[in-house]
Amino acid sequence: MNELNKSTPSTKLYLEIVEKLRQMIESDGLVSGDKIPSERELSDRLNAGRSSIREALRALELLGLIETRRGEGTFIRDYQDHNLIKLLGTFFLQDPKVKQDLAETKEYLEISCLRNVISSTSEQELQHFLIWATEQEFSDDEFFTKLVALNSNFLMERIWTIVNSYAKAANQVIEAIEYDSYIRFVHLMIERNTNQAISHYLKNIRKISNNK
């Protein structure tokens, strides 16, 4: 008779469990790498069937918030690339229009980042960037990963990373790169020459490898 909430949960049980897990993680101060209770123990503690617990864990796994290792347990994990990309990819990356949108969007994001970096990043950081680019070989991917990071906008970084993952999944990879172009690119940033940096980006960094 004390179980009047069993009927019409209004919100799906597994979503409630996700919320309870969140609270548990927060209140217990669990961080990346920590182990969370086993599915059976969670089932006991949260008064839910194991299958419901598992549906909640699948959601968290899909979000990349946990990692399950058979025989070992379930662990908190840094938010990072996750199955979302793979899954969404297989569903949407077929359409050629999507591929075009992808390349375009990636360009928009990179230009946005470029503008922001030019207007907000310190001389010192840009010099470090230049040194890094000068001293070793790098891929286009690595170069822009660093550039986007200079933004110090975690969300923007995340979005770019995801879009970039999609682009990679769609085989839009830039293999051979001209280092001089990239060095010149960084110099234009240091000179705070927004317009020329953008046109250099469009003409020399992207278009060359992109016309096929």
Add this chain to the structure above:
Amino acid sequence: MNELNKSTPSTKLYLEIVEKLRQMIESDGLVSGDKIPSERELSDRLNAGRSSIREALRALELLGLIETRRGEGTFIRDYQDHNLIKLLGTFFLQDPKVKQDLAETKEYLEISCLRNVISSTSEQELQHFLIWATEQEFSDDEFFTKLVALNSNFLMERIWTIVNSYAKAANQVIEAIEYDSYIRFVHLMIERNTNQAISHYLKNIRKISNNK
């Protein structure tokens, strides 16, 4: 003896099921609104337990690709706002830095869209937009939804929608708006005056409502 694949599936079963469902949806030509087979039937057809089927369906539900209605069935659905946002939101929207990144990223995206609209959208479409903005009341949300749509870049639209959803979840809502400002904004687009449009956006559309 014919079941040699039962051990060490190497990839999780529910992910395989997701892929099979994708193929099924594709080959059957199912579109938004269509009903997919019941969990029990899928369990039969795909030779998997119902719980595994359900884990796969939870994944698709989280991605917003299906919708389940108790007593009725499971239906294909347009990719749209989904639980991901709610879930990720509850996990990450606590941090104030995230909130700031959110507002900033939204601005970047909107400016990117604005630039693109100014350079690529036809006079006619912009006139339609102007008429729409003149003839009825609208919210900031609705205005930018339309603006972003003018981009005709589905991915960009999607990203903006998600970021906007986060922003709403973080209570970054613009309530009272000055219609004249928005009308003037559209006029600047029609005049193809990029710089002034951007500064108008920053000074009059965003900053006013954003300083609290």
Add this chain to the structure above:
DNA sequence: AGCCTAATGTGGTCAGACCACTTAAAATGT
């Protein structure tokens, strides 16, 4: 015809059972 009432089908949830795998403890051999 119109209403009411099974009956059926569906997703939602639970409980129990195996399996495969990992780890650590216990037993064994030297």
Add this chain to the structure above:
DNA sequence: ACATTTTAAGTGGTCTGACCACATTAGGCT
């Protein structure tokens, strides 16, 4: 005593069968 092997316990992965709550439909009653 030490090292090796074996066993046991714990954990995620999966399946089955059962019941509930809900929506739709078919049948029967008036």
